[in-house]
Amino acid sequence: MILIYIIFGLYYSFLSIQAVHVSSCAKWNTTGITVIGTNSPGNASNQLYLPQGMFLHRETNTLYIADTNNRRIQMFSLNSAPSMGVTVASNIDSMSAIYVDDDGLTMYVALQYENRVEKWIKNALNGEQIGDQCKQCTGVWLDKEKNIYMTESGTHSILKWSPTTNTKTTIAGRTDELGQTADKLYFPRGIYINRLNDALYVADMMNNRIQKWNRNSQEGITIAGSKDGISGDDNSKLASSSYVWVDEESDIIYIADSDNNRIQRWLPNQLTGTTIAGGAGRGNADNQLSVPNSLAFDNLGNLYVCDGKNHRVQMFLLIDNQTCPTSPTSHSHALFTKITTITLNILMFLSWIILTNSKLN
Numbered sequence: 401m402i403l404i405y406i407i408f409g410l411y412y413s414f415l416s417i418q419a420v421h422v423s424s425c426a427k428w429n430t431t432g433i434t435v436i437g438t439n440s441p442g443n444a445s446n447q448l449y450l451p452q453g454m455f456l457h458r459e460t461n462t463l464y465i466a467d468t469n470n471r472r473i474q475m476f477s478l479n480s481a482p483s484m485g486v487t488v489a490s491n492i493d494s495m496s497a498i499y500v501d502d503d504g505l506t507m508y509v510a511l512q513y514e515n516r517v518e519k520w521i522k523n524a525l526n527g528e529q530i531g532d533q534c535k536q537c538t539g540v541w542l543d544k545e546k547n548i549y550m551t552e553s554g555t556h557s558i559l560k561w562s563p564t565t566n567t568k569t570t571i572a573g574r575t576d577e578l579g580q581t582a583d584k585l586y587f588p589r590g591i592y593i594n595r596l597n598d599a600l601y602v603a604d605m606m607n608n609r610i611q612k613w614n615r616n617s618q619e620g621i622t623i624a625g626s627k628d629g630i631s632g633d634d635n636s637k638l639a640s641s642s643y644v645w646v647d648e649e650s651d652i653i654y655i656a657d658s659d660n661n662r663i664q665r666w667l668p669n670q671l672t673g674t675t676i677a678g679g680a681g682r683g684n685a686d687n688q689l690s691v692p693n694s695l696a697f698d699n700l701g702n703l704y705v706c707d708g709k710n711h712r713v714q715m716f717l718l719i720d721n722q723t724c725p726t727s728p729t730s731h732s733h734a735l736f737t738k739i740t741t742i743t744l745n746i747l748m749f750l751s752w753i754i755l756t757n758s759k760l761n
C-alpha cells in the first residue's frame with residue numbers, strides 16, 4: 401500500500417518539477433492538426449461555437465474550453481485521440497477567459513457582459529461570483545497564494561482580489577484612464593502571473609503590445625510590440641494581441657496576435673518576435689488561424705491554439721527542441737531556480753510520506 405502511495409507521490413512530484421519548457425530556438429510544425437471542432441459552429445460534444453478561452457491543466461493533460469456561444473465549459477482529455485468533449489458546466493453567459501486551479505476541479509471564468517468573475521466547481525449547477533464587479537471582465541488568473549487577478553477592460557486596469565481579506569486592489573493601469581504611457585493600459589485582455597516572482601504579464605490589446613509589471617510596480621515595461629501602441633503586421637509589431645503565455649524559467653513569451661492571425665514568440669529584451677504558427681492570412685486551412693484568442697503547451701511542448709472564429713483548437717507539434725548556439729538566458733539563474741524547485745519538491749514529498757505513514761499506522 402505504502403509503495404503505491406510512494407509511486408504516485410514520485411509521479412506527481414516529477415510532474416511538478418518539470419515546468420513546460422522548450423528551447424528558445426524550438427520549432428513547431430506550421431501545419432496544424434485540428435484536435436477539437438469541425439471548422440463550423442455546432443453544439444455536438446466534439447464541436448465548439450465561438451470559443452473565447454482555453455486552459456490546459458497540465459497535471460491531467462486536459463483542455464478546458466470556454467465554449468462561449470454554447471454557454472458551456474467543455475473538457476477534453478488529451479491522453480486519447482480523437483477526444484469527445486464532456487460538458488462540465490453550462491448556462492454561462494459571455495465567457496471571455498478561463499483558468500483552472502491545480503486541483504482540476506475549480507474553474508474561474510471571466511464573464512465580459514455580466515461584469516464579473518465566477519468560480520465554478522466541476523458539474524455544479526451554479527457559479528459563485530468572486531470579488532466585486534469587474535467591468536467588461538476579459539481575463540482571469542491566480543497566483544500561488546490563490547489571489548485572483550481580473551482584467552477589467554472597461555476601466556483599462558487589472559484588479560487583484562484577495563479571498564483571505566476580501567479586498568480589491570488595482571495593480572496595473574489607471575482606473576478609467578486609457579493611454580499609451582507606461583502607467584496606463586488600453587482595453588487589456590489576457591493576463592498571466594509568473595509563479596516564480598509574481599510578475600504580471602498583460603496583453604494590452606488596444607495598445608497592440610505586451611506589458612510586464614513587476615511585483616508592486618507602478619509602471620509596466622513593454623516586452624513585445626510597439627511601446628507607443630502602434631499596430632502592424634511586421635515582426636516588431638502586434639495587432640490586437642489578446643493573450644500571453646509565459647515560459648516562467650526563461651521569460652520567453654508566446655502571444656496570440658489576434659488580428660494578425662498568428663502566434664508570436666518573443667525572447668527577453670528583443671525588438672522583434674518570430675511567428676511560430678499562423679501568419680498565413682485569416683482562414684481555416686491547416687496553416688491558418690482566424691482570430692486566435694488563447695494558447696497553451698502540453699508537457700511534451702506541443703502548442704495548442706484556441707482558434708476562435710474557426711470554432712476549433714489547432715495543435716502544432718513540436719518538431720525540433722535543439723538548444724541554440726548562444727542562449728539569451730542566464731544559465732546560472734535557470735539552474736538556481738531548478739535546484740530550488742527540486743529541493744522544495746523533495747521536502748514536500750518527504751513531509752507527505754511522513755503524513756501518510758502516520759495516517760496508516
Ligand SMILES: *[C@@H]1O[C@H](CO)[C@@H](O)[C@H](O)[C@H]1NC(C)=O
Nearest residue numbers: 428429430431432433717719
Ligand atoms: C508537418 O505535418 C504535416 C502534416 O501532418 C506532415 O505532412 C509534414 O511532414 C510535417 N512536417 C515536418 C517538418 O515534420
Ligand SMILES: *[C@@H]1O[C@H](CO)[C@@H](O)[C@H](O)[C@H]1NC(C)=O
Nearest residue numbers: 441442443444469470471490
Ligand atoms: C443544438 O443545435 C440544434 C440545431 O443545430 C438545436 O436544434 C438544438 O436545440 C441545440 N441544442 C442545444 C442543447 O442547444
Ligand SMILES: *[C@@H]1O[C@H](CO)[C@@H](O)[C@H](O)[C@H]1NC(C)=O
Nearest residue numbers: 421422423699700701721723
Ligand atoms: C527542450 O529542451 C530543453 C533544453 O534546452 C529541455 O530543458 C526541455 O525539457 C525540452 N523540452 C521538451 C518538451 O522536450
